[in-house]
Amino acid sequence: MFPLNPPIHDWAGQRVWVIGASSGIGAALAVEALQAGARVALSARRAERLQAVADDHPHALIAPFDILDKQAWSERHDHICQHFGGVDLIVFCAADYHPERAWDIEPDRAAHTLETNLGSVYTGLATVLPAMLARGSGGIAIVASVAGYFGLPNASVYGPSKAALINLAELLYVDLRPRGLSVYLINPGFVQTPLTAKNEFAMPALQTPQAAARAIRNGIASGRFEIHFPRRFTLALKLVRWLPYRLRFPLISRLVST
Numbered sequence: 379m380f381p382l383n384p385p386i387h388d389w390a391g392q393r394v395w396v397i398g399a400s401s402g403i404g405a406a407l408a409v410e411a412l413q414a415g416a417r418v419a420l421s422a423r424r425a426e427r428l429q430a431v432a433d434d435h436p437h438a439l440i441a442p443f444d445i446l447d448k449q450a451w452s453e454r455h456d457h458i459c460q461h462f463g464g465v466d467l468i469v470f471c472a473a474d475y476h477p478e479r480a481w482d483i484e485p486d487r488a489a490h491t492l493e494t495n496l497g498s499v500y501t502g503l504a505t506v507l508p509a510m511l512a513r514g515s516g517g518i519a520i521v522a523s524v525a526g527y528f529g530l531p532n533a534s535v536y537g538p539s540k541a542a543l544i545n546l547a548e549l550l551y552v553d554l555r556p557r558g559l560s561v562y563l564i565n566p567g568f569v570q571t572p573l574t575a576k577n578e579f580a581m582p583a584l585q586t587p588q589a590a591a592r593a594i595r596n597g598i599a600s601g602r603f604e605i606h607f608p609r610r611f612t613l614a615l616k617l618v619r620w621l622p623y624r625l626r627f628p629l630i631s632r633l634v635s636t
């Protein structure tokens with residue numbers, strides 16, 4: 379099958395901006411890209427954590443900021459462009475997650491999660507797209523989740539934010555690919571990170587952040603649009619997604635205690 383994006387095998391000299399690079403998948407992906415020869419700008423709020431990830435990597439640039447601060451986006455972008463001359467690939471990897479059933483929903487916390495997971499991506503897109511479109515090249519990678527495939531209790535706000543990101547990545551691909559840009563939708567299964575440390579249930583097919591980072595790099599090298607892993611888990615979930623509601627709802631209820 380033909381790849382949906384131009385495969386990128388050689389990361390040497392690629393200018394990558396990872397949003398959410400202070401821990402978990404984003405940190406592992408930043409290191410993976412640096413080790414492959416890319417120049418990587420690392421962003422998140424905790425500067426000291428970014429510095430620890432960037433240590434020993436001469437091509438790393440830390441660019442700490444809060445993605446909820448709309449003005450900071452353009453300041454950070456300008457700063458990175460001054461150092462690197464531009465951005466070839468931005469990876470939206472930051473997220474906020476609180477396990478919560480329907481009866482636990484708090485409106486202010488929900489708004490914060492939606493703004494972090496989804497709203498910030500719109501600000502980021504508005505920041506990087508003008509230069510990429512003018513150049514006719516660049517990559518947008520959106521880290522969503524299998525939690526966006528269908529409604530899952532416990533992910534009352536996180537799940538809908540990830541479903542929206544899947545939708546967003548799909549429409550971005552249709553709009554941007556004809557203009558020379560690549561768009562990647564990254565849907566991880568469970569990865570052992572501070573985010574999932576909040577889960578009190580057994581997580582099937584749990585992966586390390588390093589394995590997740592390798593899967594993302596391999597997916598980009600293959601020119602995939604959707605990069606989902608581990609496939610034994612994500613393919614099973616894709617099948618569940620196709621079940622009619624009358625079969626899917628009882629199955630999900632059995633998996634989640636009420």
Ligand SMILES: NC(=O)c1ccc[n+]([C@@H]2O[C@H](COP(=O)([O-])OP(=O)(O)OC[C@H]3O[C@@H](n4cnc5c(N)ncnc54)[C@H](OP(=O)(O)O)[C@@H]3O)[C@@H](O)[C@H]2O)c1
Pocket residue numbers: 397398399400401402403404421422423424425427443444445446470471472473474494521522523524525565566567568569570571572573574
């Ligand atoms: N772990 C999994 O099983 C799993 C599965 C599917 C999808 N994902 C997705 O993978 C991505 C990475 O998750 P992870 O598991 O690696 O989580 P993580 O270790 O908790 O990383 C989250 C990152 O987001 C950053 N962040 C959060 N709020 C921010 C803000 N307001 N401004 C700037 N940065 C902010 C955090 O940095 P600071 O706190 O330093 O700001 C951190 O670097 C997320 O999009 C997540 O939804 C994870």
